[in-house]
Amino acid sequence: MKDVEIKKYYREKINELKNHNKLYFEKSSPKISDKEYDEIKKEILDLENKFSFLKSSSSPSNSLGFAPSKNFIKSTHRVKMLSLSNAFGIKDLENFEKKIFNYLNKRIDIEYSVEPKIDGISASLTYKNGLLVMGTSRGDGTTGEVITENLKTINDIPHKITNKDFPKDIDIRGEVFIEKDDFKKLKNDFANPRNAASGSLRQKNPLETKKIPLNFIAYTYGYFESNKIKKQSDFLISLKKWGFKINEHNKVLKTIKDLEIFHKQFENDRFNLKYDVDGLVYKINNLDLQNRLGFTANSPRWAIAHKFSADSAYSIIKDINIQVGRTGALTPVARIKPVNIGGVVVSNATLHNEDEIIRKDIRLGDTVKVERAGDVIPHVVLVDLKKRKKESKKFVFPKKCPCGFDTIKEFNKFTKKYDAVRRCPDRGFECEKIAVEKIKHFISKEALNIDGLGKKVVENFWNLKLIRYPQDIFNLDYAKISKFDGWGDLSVSNLKYSIDQSKKVSLDRFIYSIGIRHIGIENAKLLAEYTKSITNFLNLIKNKKFNEFLNIDGIGETQINSLKKFFENKSNYKIIEKLSSMLNISDLKLNKDGKLLNNTFMFTGKLSNMSRAEAKSLIEENSGSVVSSVNKKLKYLIIGEKPTNRKVQKAKELGIKILSQKEWLNLLN
Numbered sequence: 001m002k003d004v005e006i007k008k009y010y011r012e013k014i015n016e017l018k019n020h021n022k023l024y025f026e027k028s029s030p031k032i033s034d035k036e037y038d039e040i041k042k043e044i045l046d047l048e049n050k051f052s053f054l055k056s057s058s059s060p061s062n063s064l065g066f067a068p069s070k071n072f073i074k075s076t077h078r079v080k081m082l083s084l085s086n087a088f089g090i091k092d093l094e095n096f097e098k099k100i101f102n103y104l105n106k107r108i109d110i111e112y113s114v115e116p117k118i119d120g121i122s123a124s125l126t127y128k129n130g131l132l133v134m135g136t137s138r139g140d141g142t143t144g145e146v147i148t149e150n151l152k153t154i155n156d157i158p159h160k161i162t163n164k165d166f167p168k169d170i171d172i173r174g175e176v177f178i179e180k181d182d183f184k185k186l187k188n189d190f191a192n193p194r195n196a197a198s199g200s201l202r203q204k205n206p207l208e209t210k211k212i213p214l215n216f217i218a219y220t221y222g223y224f225e226s227n228k229i230k231k232q233s234d235f236l237i238s239l240k241k242w243g244f245k246i247n248e249h250n251k252v253l254k255t256i257k258d259l260e261i262f263h264k265q266f267e268n269d270r271f272n273l274k275y276d277v278d279g280l281v282y283k284i285n286n287l288d289l290q291n292r293l294g295f296t297a298n299s300p301r302w303a304i305a306h307k308f309s310a311d312s313a314y315s316i317i318k319d320i321n322i323q324v325g326r327t328g329a330l331t332p333v334a335r336i337k338p339v340n341i342g343g344v345v346v347s348n349a350t351l352h353n354e355d356e357i358i359r360k361d362i363r364l365g366d367t368v369k370v371e372r373a374g375d376v377i378p379h380v381v382l383v384d385l386k387k388r389k390k391e392s393k394k395f396v397f398p399k400k401c402p403c404g405f406d407t408i409k410e411f412n413k414f415t416k417k418y419d420a421v422r423r424c425p426d427r428g429f430e431c432e433k434i435a436v437e438k439i440k441h442f443i444s445k446e447a448l449n450i451d452g453l454g455k456k457v458v459e460n461f462w463n464l465k466l467i468r469y470p471q472d473i474f475n476l477d478y479a480k481i482s483k484f485d486g487w488g489d490l491s492v493s494n495l496k497y498s499i500d501q502s503k504k505v506s507l508d509r510f511i512y513s514i515g516i517r518h519i520g521i522e523n524a525k526l527l528a529e530y531t532k533s534i535t536n537f538l539n540l541i542k543n544k545k546f547n548e549f550l551n552i553d554g555i556g557e558t559q560i561n562s563l564k565k566f567f568e569n570k571s572n573y574k575i576i577e578k579l580s581s582m583l584n585i586s587d588l589k590l591n592k593d594g595k596l597l598n599n600t601f602m603f604t605g606k607l608s609n610m611s612r613a614e615a616k617s618l619i620e621e622n623s624g625s626v627v628s629s630v631n632k633k634l635k636y637l638i639i640g641e642k643p644t645n646r647k648v649q650k651a652k653e654l655g656i657k658i659l660s661q662k663e664w665l666n667l668l669n
Helices: 003-026 034-050 090-104 180-184 193-201 206-210 232-242 256-272 287-293 354-360 432-442 455-463 470-475 489-502 507-513 521-531 534-542 546-551 557-568 570-582 612-621 645-653 661-667
Strands: 074-076 112-118 121-128 131-137 143-145 169-177 215-224 251-253 277-284 303-307 311-324 330-341 344-350 367-372 379-383 504-506 584-586 600-604 636-639 657-660
Touching (some): 003 034, 090 256, 090 287, 090 303, 112 256, 121 193, 121 215, 169 193, 180 193, 193 206, 215 232, 232 287, 251 256, 256 277, 277 287, 311 344, 311 432, 330 354, 330 367, 344 379, 354 379, 432 455, 432 470, 470 570, 489 504, 504 507, 507 521, 521 546, 534 570, 546 557, 636 645, 636 661, 645 657, 657 661
Antiparallel strands (some): 074 143, 112 277, 121 131, 277 303, 311 330, 311 367, 330 344, 367 379
16 A cells, blocks of 8 residues: 555544544534444554554544533532432332431331433523523532523523512522434434433533523422422422423322332333433422431432333443453453444443353353443343354453452452452552552542543543653643643643642542542541541551541441551552642531530430431531540440440540430530
């Protein structure tokens, strides 16, 4: 092949890649599978390696990802827009209700408001004195994009409400979606109705959004000034009275059995609806009870989404690759022949772990059933043995990590069995695979939340040797980056601004960002509440006083051992120490006005009409803290029914004040 022909073919491949980038990143409408996309990129890179005269500014060797959208300003939600936990069967529903009873420490009669879960895009509408003053997307749940003008193009959204009962200040929340028949006219532009709704709301020009037949159904509220409504079902009636559309299938049910029966009936009828639904949402109907139950870190305790049966399809396993996570877990991923499952083209499916591959006898070349339930990662359910070919090969799970280290299976002393997951031992940042994943975790939304430094950018910066450790992010060579295609002065300036902004971080987010196994967001908060400052945290680690963390209610042996193991690696400690000197890590902001400020409490025995979780929440809301052992730092031991005599005796010996539940509640009036 002549040089001219090679250049022509190379340019064709570059243009093909650019076209698919546009379809995926701008139009939310990919036309090929991830595998096919990666093959195009690989072919371009192979050509460049073989022929040194080939060069393009759009080559994947230069492209560092896509800058975040600057089309919209951002706004923090007055009340977080948290996602719902999922249920897939009656056991999940029973467990959901059981958790409610455990939290309340008693069984009560519960009434549920039931609403179809439309597969669309969540939006929040702020009304003040009857006027729509702002509309935002859900975003990350804490912060959303201001898309007011685009939302105003939707006929279902009133701009002004004159009803005398309408609140002076309220955030109305609902779902933006496209009906099935309307989507048929747009299917060449978008992958599915949800992507069409999302893409339409993100148009720069509201006149473009107006061309798309978007709908809006209201279902709840965020901030609500002077709320006197007592039930979710009554709030829905009010929404209709105020001029909003609500779902015609909303209803109130009382028992888990009622929910199961209605779910089964609705699942059979859902295909006759004008819009896509992927389940039903159940909410505690009593709004006072909703407020009492409150939220976990990720979702409300008083609501759950009951998903419909998983969509599935059969495909062929073309290859099996190993992915390494930030905790060293080796996850086998099947690369399958692309198949459409529930409107989404799937080309990868998780095989979970080595034991699952052996149990299901999954082999290369097998025809397998792939299932996708809601937002769950597609996974291989079973092998169609009737279609197995004689030449099929068993997959031998590697005993070494791609980095070269020997892998291990940890022994679980509680189950007396070896874990199913094979891991690369955490040797700090020695394993490149783990190192990259740790950095991705470090910059994630829940951690430092560095806007513009996404996963793909991290991978490219790693390949270009710009980043090897988290602290390298704060010493980037911006002059060098500005020379790469796609990184002009503005995009580099935006990246630098985002990184500089991320230097100010709360203690709990910083502890979470480190990426210690078994230390999630909630445990990071507990550690931050106990240590109060990064100086105290590092001192405890440096002096190996890990057992002090046992005083924290909610931190157990598993977390302590994980902390010990992480900091046994001196390089991990050095990285944390280095980061603490580079960042402005703010001490934990506690409520300093509460009646229990600077007081520590511990419970023993069963409480009356209240669970430990609710009691702990009450103490923390009033600036106190809960510990898990009787020691000199404990101020009050609260005793309920049948307390542990040993704890009571030790408290007396140490001169700790002992309170009944009633006396403790009197402290709170």
